[in-house]
Amino acid sequence: MRYIEPHGHMVSRTTDDYQAMVTAGCVAVCEPAFWAGFDRGSVDGFRDYYRQLTEYEPARAAKFLLPHFCWLCLNPKESEDLGLAREVLALIPEFLTRPNVLGIGEIGLNRNTRNEMTVLERHIELAVRHDQLILVHTPHLEDKLKGTNLILDLLSSHRGVKPARVIIDHVEEHTIQRVLDRGFWAGITLYPDSKSSPPRAVDMLEICGRERIWLNSACDWGVSDPLAVPKTALEMRRRGHSADFVDAVLYRNPHRFLSQCPKFRVGAAGQE
Amino acid sequence: MVDHGFIGVRAKLIEVAAFLDRVERHRVADDFRCAALREAAEVLVDGRAERARRILERLSDPTTTPDEKTSGKAALGAWQPPAPLAKKKR
Numbered sequence: 431m432r433y434i435e436p437h438g439h440m441v442s443r444t445t446d447d448y449q450a451m452v453t454a455g456c457v458a459v460c461e462p463a464f465w466a467g468f469d470r471g472s473v474d475g476f477r478d479y480y481r482q483l484t485e486y487e488p489a490r491a492a493k494f495l496l497p498h499f500c501w502l503c504l505n506p507k508e509s510e511d512l513g514l515a516r517e518v519l520a521l522i523p524e525f526l527t528r529p530n531v532l533g534i535g536e537i538g539l540n541r542n543t544r545n546e547m548t549v550l551e552r553h554i555e556l557a558v559r560h561d562q563l564i565l566v567h568t569p570h571l572e573d574k575l576k577g578t579n580l581i582l583d584l585l586s587s588h589r590g591v592k593p594a595r596v597i598i599d600h601v602e603e604h605t606i607q608r609v610l611d612r613g614f615w616a617g618i619t620l621y622p623d624s625k626s627s628p629p630r631a632v633d634m635l636e637i638c639g640r641e642r643i644w645l646n647s648a649c650d651w652g653v654s655d656p657l658a659v660p661k662t663a664l665e666m667r668r669r670g671h672s673a674d675f676v677d678a679v680l681y682r683n684p685h686r687f688l689s690q691c692p693k694f695r696v697g698a699a700g701q702e
Numbered sequence: 703m704v705d706h707g708f709i710g711v712r713a714k715l716i717e718v719a720a721f722l723d724r725v726e727r728h729r730v731a732d733d734f735r736c737a738a739l740r741e742a743a744e745v746l747v748d749g750r751a752e753r754a755r756r757i758l759e760r761l762s763d764p765t766t767t768p769d770e771k772t773s774g775k776a777a778l779g780a781w782q783p784p785a786p787l788a789k790k791k792r
Contacts, residue, residue, distance in 0.1 A: 543768055
């Protein structure tokens with residue numbers, strides 16, 4: 431089995447996780463910029479983080495023969511300080527030409543505030559200006575439905591945004607269809623306690639179809655499982671889905687979306 | 703599918719029941735999250751489909767405009783109306 435982990439915060443994980451992922455069939459990992467668990471104090475903190483994502487982490491992954499890609503942004507959890515956000519967004523363009531940078535992400539909303547909306551809009555403009563793919567984080571728990579609607583409306587109102595180049599991540603049963611209906615890609619995140627479980631993810635695939643959907647573990651420093659994606663393959667096979675179905679969802683779909691960035695050169699997208 | 707899934711789901715249902723008993727025993731059952739959980743649980747036995755989607759919607763913030771200020775970094779799992787709205791609702 432081959433699969434792509436399209437959303438993993440590997441700077442938070444151990445080398446044991448890299449080894450386990452590669453052993454399970456992972457052929458590429460993509461790391462969106464994330465909140466560190468505390469607010470960074472200055473723009474220099476972000477510069478160091480972007481260097482970690484574009485220099486150190488790909489080298490660490492390469493020791494396990496795993497291609498590592500990343501996305502850059504200021505995470506919505508740090509969007510309340512508009513002055514800092516302006517400085518950080520001004521910093522991002524100098525990193526966009528680095529060989530493992532796929533686009534702008536994970537941008538989005540956290541608590542659905544006006545300041546978060548302002549920073550999201552600036553990120554969208556940055557992505558459009560530099561012709562970048564976009565990866566969007568949708569809020570947690572009770573904030574997800576409202577936040578997803580606000581995000582979809584904002585993206586749809588921007589003339590330069592091409593839905594086929596945007597993935598809306600962390601969808602659940604109440605948000606997946608409205609994301610797909612607007613032409614965007616949808617990401618299902620597999621978490622032990624929140625977001626989606628492997629059985630619920632397969633339910634959504636059975637109900638909504640497998641087009642324009644990827645699965646990810648979003649493994650980070652919290653309760654999460656870096657092997658959640660291959661474990662979901664087992665749930666698919668248990669229900670009688672074919673090996674081709676598994677390959678389409680876990681490998682060909684993310685490969686198709688990510689290959690819109692010419693820097694994403696991993697294997698072939700064809701059926702095995 | 704039932705053979706594979708039943709025991710795990712049975713365990714989760716008992717956890718829900720035990721949690722609701724526990725919060726009553728400790729006199730915190732009037733917490734808005736516990737109330738939301740009890741209300742959401744009604745969906746389980748209403749005989750209609752799309753239970754997961756409908757429970758998620760019941761636990762969601764129903765407002766549609768951005769908030770002026772953040773109420774903290776973390777979501778709580780159920781929506782709590784702002785104080786004036788809550789009073790009006792009662």
